[in-house]
Amino acid sequence: MSLIAQIIVNIPARSINKMFSYQIPEPLGNVGVGWRVLVPFGNRRLEGFIVEIIDAESSGLKSIIDILDEGPWFDQHMLTMARWISEHYLCSLAEAMRLFIPGKSGVKSKVLYRTAQWDDPNQAEAYLGKVSPSARLLYESILQQGAVSRTQLEKQFGPQTAKLVQQCLRHQLIRLDYATSQVMRPKLKTVIELAVPAETVEARLQASARYPAQCRLLTALLTKSQLGPDEVRNLGIGHDTVKRLVASGLVTTRQIQIRRDSYAGRRHCPADIVLTTEQKKVLADIIPYINKKQGQSFLLHGITGSGKTQVYIEAVAAVRQAQRQAIVLVPEIALTGQIISRFKARFGDDVVVMHSKLSVGERFDSWQRLRRQQAGIVIGARSAIFSPVVRLGIIIIDEEHEFTYKQEESPRYHTHQIALARAALEDAVVIFGSATPAVETYYHALRQEHKLLTLTARVDNALLPEVTVVDMREELRLGRRSVLSLPLQELLTQTVARREQAVILLNRRGYATFILCRECGHVIRCSHCAASLVYHHAGNLLRCHYCQVTQNVPNVCPKCGSHYIRYFGTGTQKVEEEMAKLFPAARIVRMDQDTTGGKMAHDTIMDDFARGKYDILLGTQMVAKGHDVKNVTAVGILSADAVLNLPDFRSAERTFSLLTQAAGRAGRGNKPGRVVVQAYNPEHYAVLAGLRQDYGLFYQEEIKNRQELNYPPFCRLVKIIVQDKNERKTRQTAERAAADLRGLLGGSHPGEVIGPFTAPVAKINDLYRVIILVKTTNLRAVRDSIRKLDWLNAKEILIDIDPLTTM
């Protein structure tokens, strides 16, 4: 009997959802629950997480190889959360635990190939006789290089590498070796410090002026106690000078950890803010819970421009006052520069920013700072909900209605649910903030599950913009075929003439350009997905929006050879061309995925626009969000209701929130705004309510529909996607799964099984897709039933609890 570590290996496959037991070797006796370790697994070495220590018979078990951190990575809360996630979302514990580590798989165990060693030197020749000439070449290449990685071998031997390696391995010519690299390490720099008292140095300086470089360095050290490598170099001092001084015992060098922070040194814009009466009232509701350390969730419903961010800042200040930490979540970090700079202005280095474009190193450093409580506030996209803050006081979810809070890959979690669970565990406050709350959130607020707080007045008392709707069917009847309706053209003309700025939003979904042959009607489609390819002006390419494959634009129709092929639909690029024709004098800038590829490209375009370098900003949904540009007085929304036609129960909600947000862009500051909305269904309640910025009207209609059709919040959904490269097999698996579910849910369990039906995009990446939908009022029961089914772990089956769309 001895201590055994129960370990979850970091492999994201539901099929190995279990623990493995390992011996704890003598030198690693201090490890315990929550540590990340390196373990042998099959013939590989993997990262593993210790989740339990038990006392049991240990013979025959392999041993932990090494530790990966200086202490436990997971604390008790994180472990509880991970278990909750794996149960709630039906994923493996490994998948859930990976959410809590930066860079998913922190350890990369790299395989190296070496030649085998024998006692008898002739042995190699004997084995070599048995393999093919190319395998012999491979062996010799490895012999020469000592140790070779797989990638290097593949460069030399191409696609047949695998076979050759197998051959050599089989005949014992080569063996595998492992080089384990730990990606996440603190970044260090060497600093130079005095090793003796200042007086000694001064004496030394007076005694000898013979070594000018040494004297310069010593003098510098008298004023600044620590010098980094850059500073030493700037003094014009080389390595040997430093070495000599170290040898003489006057100075020492030391390694210190430095912080990788791409936001460091950016300038911020502090502002003295007087809170409005409404803001004060809302805060008076929130802050007592923070001070009492009492868990409570709030929905902060505040119209655009009502100063929600300031409420967040004050609430976070109260949390920091109470020595606790804050997690602030934003839908997309690239679109949120203003929140970040306002938090930075108020809290300075207490804020760390977390997003997907951080290097693993930067992320690691930020996590360390939070864990050591050197930083108290983390701002980030949804994954920041997993930040290792130790004393959680508040979680803020800004623009809570945004779909980016749902992760669309396994584990398919919704940030709201994680936030509520985590906050409950640590008695923290949650604030969901939005001008257009998700119907479900608002419903829950009305049922007292969240406290509802409202901000109804704009901070700057700006007036609501004047909104005009253009019925595009009417435009067409009048013979106007331009994507820009006459009223919008007029608005733009006036705006540009007045030297004011305009934002044009193109709701591109469903309106991207595709290529069609006018002779035979053939549409160029992706060969791997059931979707048409989209034309991109940049690079003159066709791209599939599902699998990202690109191909060149053909000159003739690939089906009938006709030259009469042309572009259809309205992409941003096409609108840009048309606008350039209509307003040759206007300076137009386009912002979409094509133009914002770079790290800060989005910020750059936005900054330039804010500084008046352009008259018209044209773009996809990203132009609608979060930015205050005071000189924008006109907003045009093209095809405002495009998504209304999607067969999805949330399309009205999406339309309403887009319209409201976009219209809110106009007329901040003291200039009145004007908005032109182009729509094909201007009488739809989502459009009408959006135009009036009337959330109440929208909610009233929408909740009626949801109830009538039995959709959330009146039921919970479970979406099961079956995907397989064989079309018939996909169908069969789905039929069987649906039958199983009907069998389980038929009796006492309330649940309705819909489908299987073919997904709207029937094939993605060569995988056919069939969907089953379960509606239920007892999610727990449905989940427990599914867990019993034998196909749960099949890799063809994806399970989405509370999916955002039914498509």
Place this chain on the structure above:
DNA sequence: AGCACGCCGACT
């Protein structure tokens, strides 16, 4: 997820 083992078609 890898990777080995194992069972059926086209090649030296």
Place this chain on the structure above:
DNA sequence: GTCGGCGTGCTC
């Protein structure tokens, strides 16, 4: 007869 396809099963 062997090489090589990828279906199945295992990893403490």
